Amino acid sequence: MKIAIIGTGIAGLTAGLTLAKKGCQVELFEQSARIGGVTGGMEAEGFEWDYGQLVVEGFAKHEPLGKILDELGVLDKVKLVHDEREYDFPDFKIRVPEEYGGLHWRMDLLKQLFPEEAAGLDAYWKDYVRFTRLVTLGGRMESEGLGTKIAFYLTLLPFLPKMKWSAERLLAHYFKSEKLKCAFMSILADFFTPPSKFPGLGIFSLNGEITFEKRMPEHLAKNAEMTRFYSIIGGLKTLINVMAAEIESAGGKIHTSRVIEQIVVKDGKACGVKDQHGVLHECDQVIASGGAKETFTRLLPANCLPEGYTDKVLTIPLMDSVFMIHLGVDYDPSDVLHTVCTYFYGSYDIEGEVMRARQGLYHEGAAGFVVHFPSLRSPEMAPKGKHALTIYTICPDRLASGDWEADKEKYADKLLAYAEKKMPGLRSHIVTQRILTPVDFRKLTHLDHHAFGGLAPMMNTWKIPHKTPVDGLWFIGAQSESGGGINNVLPSSHKVAKKILCN
Numbered sequence: 001m002k003i004a005i006i007g008t009g010i011a012g013l014t015a016g017l018t019l020a021k022k023g024c025q026v027e028l029f030e031q032s033a034r035i036g037g038v039t040g041g042m043e044a045e046g047f048e049w050d051y052g053q054l055v056v057e058g059f060a061k062h063e064p065l066g067k068i069l070d071e072l073g074v075l076d077k078v079k080l081v082h083d084e085r086e087y088d089f090p091d092f093k094i095r096v097p098e099e100y101g102g103l104h105w106r107m108d109l110l111k112q113l114f115p116e117e118a119a120g121l122d123a124y125w126k127d128y129v130r131f132t133r134l135v136t137l138g139g140r141m142e143s144e145g146l147g148t149k150i151a152f153y154l155t156l157l158p159f160l161p162k163m164k165w166s167a168e169r170l171l172a173h174y175f176k177s178e179k180l181k182c183a184f185m186s187i188l189a190d191f192f193t194p195p196s197k198f199p200g201l202g203i204f205s206l207n208g209e210i211t212f213e214k215r216m217p218e219h220l221a222k223n224a225e226m227t228r229f230y231s232i233i234g235g236l237k238t239l240i241n242v243m244a245a246e247i248e249s250a251g252g253k254i255h256t257s258r259v260i261e262q263i264v265v266k267d268g269k270a271c272g273v274k275d276q277h278g279v280l281h282e283c284d285q286v287i288a289s290g291g292a293k294e295t296f297t298r299l300l301p302a303n304c305l306p307e308g309y310t311d312k313v314l315t316i317p318l319m320d321s322v323f324m325i326h327l328g329v330d331y332d333p334s335d336v337l338h339t340v341c342t343y344f345y346g347s348y349d350i351e352g353e354v355m356r357a358r359q360g361l362y363h364e365g366a367a368g369f370v371v372h373f374p375s376l377r378s379p380e381m382a383p384k385g386k387h388a389l390t391i392y393t394i395c396p397d398r399l400a401s402g403d404w405e406a407d408k409e410k411y412a413d414k415l416l417a418y419a420e421k422k423m424p425g426l427r428s429h430i431v432t433q434r435i436l437t438p439v440d441f442r443k444l445t446h447l448d449h450h451a452f453g454g455l456a457p458m459m460n461t462w463k464i465p466h467k468t469p470v471d472g473l474w475f476i477g478a479q480s481e482s483g484g485g486i487n488n489v490l491p492s493s494h495k496v497a498k499k500i501l502c503n
């Protein structure tokens, strides 16, 4: 079977590798000069940085994504280290303690900070353990017997009344303090999803306790296993390069600087793709990753979709973008940055910040920023004695007023000024700097509207099915998954490839 794949992000590579390993002839087409999409990374002056997902989850052999990577023969070729994230809010910090404080350390810390919320924190913890059990049992259901299924449904039962709750409602059920609620929902800003629209139970999965303290054991309670965070040594591009090499050694082809401009459909069936040079690449199946709007309204010939389908595609809630500065610094910032990823927040109003960003208003760093410190785990990502840092903020893809390209230096100065309040002296240590605006991300990903993690995980919204109405055409990647991200994109691209094999 011959398969054309549009895009070499984690979605395209996962699908490509799954199919190549099973003997399919795969050809991948990437518009950019380098592979990997937002996971491709960049280098300058001896420094290396990642763009996209900065820490990964569930990559060990026994964990969900690790199982897939192992099956694809690439897991042993990348080196992982356990990792974690820290939080810095205007009035309090959630920092990894010097000495391991046991399973409840974060709840104990929050109880010290918010003593009047102790009962709510206990109730939250009970439900967190139950949710972790639910996910663990859910993952085992296929391979284990009836007992696991019964245990799963019994665990689910108490959650049924909360199934339709938003994050806002769920957190109001446990807590009164807006500041404390923010400690659990602040990450929703990265999803461009207001807490009033995010599915409430998702809060437990966004707050895996082990992601705040890597020394925790995975085993939380009976039948409740947590999934870990990892840094990939050398950055995500290490995984990307290993996957690409495996595809090629299985006979697959990867073309860079090749824009696919058309998906060719004959008698209602996708049978090839045409590149920017007008060259037709015939195939039996086409897998498209990348933009939903771009794929369904631009690449496909008019009239090959059912009436009203493209209108539906245009309604999917996309995230917005990021403003990013990659820095090379000549000092060691680990007195402030104790771990690989630190989230600094300047606001507790997540709902308002998301709504303002969606209206094209940029907070310039005032509402918060994330600092990634890759050379902490991978010293080879910076010249000796120096460090690589990435600072980013969420931002609108298009500004209500102003121009990203014209104003990028000004925005970089403002963001660095906010960062320097947390990292004294930062600016005097910068030896190199690369600014990336939504315009750069649009180019990198070939999108009209850059959506940081793809589809915003909003309740009651429609998602494009992987199997499209055009026979032989499949749609994968961040804009096909609620919440995007490697966690969702990698397993679903693998699943789609397996479905194609069964067809």
Ligand SMILES: Cc1cc2nc3c(=O)[nH]c(=O)nc-3n(C[C@H](O)[C@H](O)[C@H](O)COP(=O)(O)OP(=O)(O)OC[C@H]3O[C@@H](n4cnc5c(N)ncnc54)[C@H](O)[C@@H]3O)c2cc1C
Binding pocket: 006, 007, 008, 009, 010, 011, 012, 029, 030, 031, 032, 035, 036, 037, 038, 039, 051, 052, 053, 054, 055, 258, 259, 260, 261, 289, 290, 291, 322, 392, 444, 445, 446, 452, 453, 454, 476, 477, 478, 479, 483, 484, 485, 486, 487, 489
């Ligand atoms: C700064 C940042 C931080 C992130 N952090 C997290 C995180 O913490 N957790 C999380 O879950 N997710 C995170 N993400 C999101 C996650 O990285 C992405 O959702 C995921 O990597 C997307 O993979 P993809 O293959 O779907 O898309 P992409 O990586 O965008 O790949 C699609 C590829 O298709 C190519 N392409 C598109 N159209 C065409 C065409 N017509 N012809 C040829 N090529 C084409 C593009 O050039 C691109 O290379 C982050 C993203 C960013 C940018």
